[in-house]
Amino acid sequence: MTEKFFEERKEQSEAKARIITKYFFAWARVIMPTAEQRGGKIAYIDLYAGPGRYKDGAESTPLYILRTAINHPKISQMLVSYFNDAESANTRALEEEIRKFPDINRLKYAPVIRCGAVDDEAEHYFNETRLIPAFSFIDPFGYKGLSSKIVKGVIKDWGCDCVFFFNYNRINAGISNEIVTPHIDALFSKTRADKLRGTLPGLPPDLREAAILEELANEIKDLGGRYVLPFTFKNAAGSRTSHKLIFVSKNFKGYEIMKDIMAKESSTEDEGVPSFTYSPADASMPLLFSLAQPLSKLRKSLLMKFAGQEVTLNHIYQTHSVDTPYVKKNYKAVIEELEEGGVVSVNSTKGKRRRGTYPDHVLIKFPEGAADGD
CATH class of the missing domain: 1.10.10 (Arc Repressor Mutant, subunit A)
Incomplete structure (x- = not known):
């Protein structure tokens, strides 16, 4: 499944990579002055890093991040980067791509690449270990390994923000599927997941999407993620949501920075108000968003x-x-x-x-x- 995912980079993937890289750079600039007084390190954590490139040769997010770090005199001396993937073929490919970077030795700390599942042990580690200031990206293909406890663990310490990939199509279908109940419960909590199972069947698609997002945001806020900001990606026709990026922070400054970044990546705006949606079809259907005033x-x-x-x-x-x-x-x-x-x-x-x-x-x-x- 992940092999198919990395066959070619789509417009949505490019937008996603831009959002993550822009925020990482802005976050680092805000965090570094204080981090210098607290050990002199910052971190980028990618728990589903992939092979580094799509099969068409386009770079994916890990290489974007490292290129940004290498070219910045201060980030290059403070960044500790951690890349993980459950598939050994992906970690070997990523390691080879990183080795090819001509200026990789500018980084004071060599990137750490690990192969392993994001499971209960990972949840325990992130919740029990005090992290240096870190920006984490959690980008699973579906929902396995994505849990509210993982999100809580990677944002709990000072200077720690995260973005996670929310595969709306698969999660929407999975809420009522008994086979994946443990994964859905791990993301929403059993109480919220059961609430959704009871209310969603009678809702039209737009209200169903809103209800799912509301419960997800409330669960994250209950776990300490005070600011939750979703960015929506539509399918090629612009007719329905395919997935979302969810940003989580404890600090308004981070929320403000990411909001401005996501606003600029929005396909449309109305009266200067961004849609916080990327849709390949929006350019041909501007009226859909222009009636909200x-x-x-x-x-x-x-x-x-x-x-x-x-x-x-x-x-x-x-x-x-x-x-x-x-x-x-x-x-x-x-x-x-x-x-x-x-x-x-x-x-x-x-x-x-x-x-x-x-x-x-x-x-x-x-x-x-x-x-x-x-």
């Missing part, structure tokens, strides 16, 4: 949530944006519109400020009950 909804929501309050733009963004599709530029656009319309007043605690800017010394005053008539 998301900025109108954001405007009304802000007027209701912050009625009578005087707050900064950063406070608005950090307290409102979580679990929404909105990025910071969307909030700025709405506040600017409200200011120009005289709906909100703006006060700078440091004298004059340039119109249309909202630094932390600028307070935005919302009126009482302004959204009632919207």
Whole structure:
């Protein structure tokens, strides 16, 4: 099955690799100054690394990451990289590809490559071992080996974030399949999985997908992953979800960085609000996403949530944006519109400020009950 998976790189795989590599680089830059004072190491962990290349010769994520590290003077001296795969053919191929890198010796720490299943022993290791700051990628072909305990283990320590591959097609079909019950229970917890088994049969496809994602996000949050951000990949026709990338962090800064990265990888946006979806068909069907009028909804929501309050733009963004599709530029656009319309007043605690800017010394005053008539 994994051999077929690596036959050729699809557009979705390229987008996935870009998201992971961009976040790794941004995460490393944020983490390194503190990590230098805590032992001088950061880590990249890939539990389903694959052979390093697709059969058409295109690089997969491990080689993207190492190339980024090699070319960065600081990351190259701090990175500890760990690559695992359950198939020995894949680990041998990856090891050979890494050996071919002409500048691999720039890395202070040689990449560690291991062959083994991601099982109960792996769960125990990650939950009982204190990790150095690490960004982990968990990318199984299906659902075997993907569990909420693994996610909890790789994010539990300081500076640790992760992204995991969520094969929606297979998990959606597997929830009601008794043969794979242990794997589904390991991902959602038995209580949440049983809840889904009871509610999903009567739901249409869009609500079924939303319910599955909601239970998954709630399980991860209960285990310490405060910020959960999904990115959806559609099939070639754009008619249904094939899989998702799920980002998990304990820190809003990481959430903000990944949100901006995923926003830029989205196929479509409406009024500047990204879809957080990659669909090869979106370019030919722009109307499907253009009817939501998301900025109108954001405007009304802000007027209701912050009625009578005087707050900064950063406070608005950090307290409102979580679990929404909105990025910071969307909030700025709405506040600017409200200011120009005289709906909100703006006060700078440091004298004059340039119109249309909202630094932390600028307070935005919302009126009482302004959204009632919207």
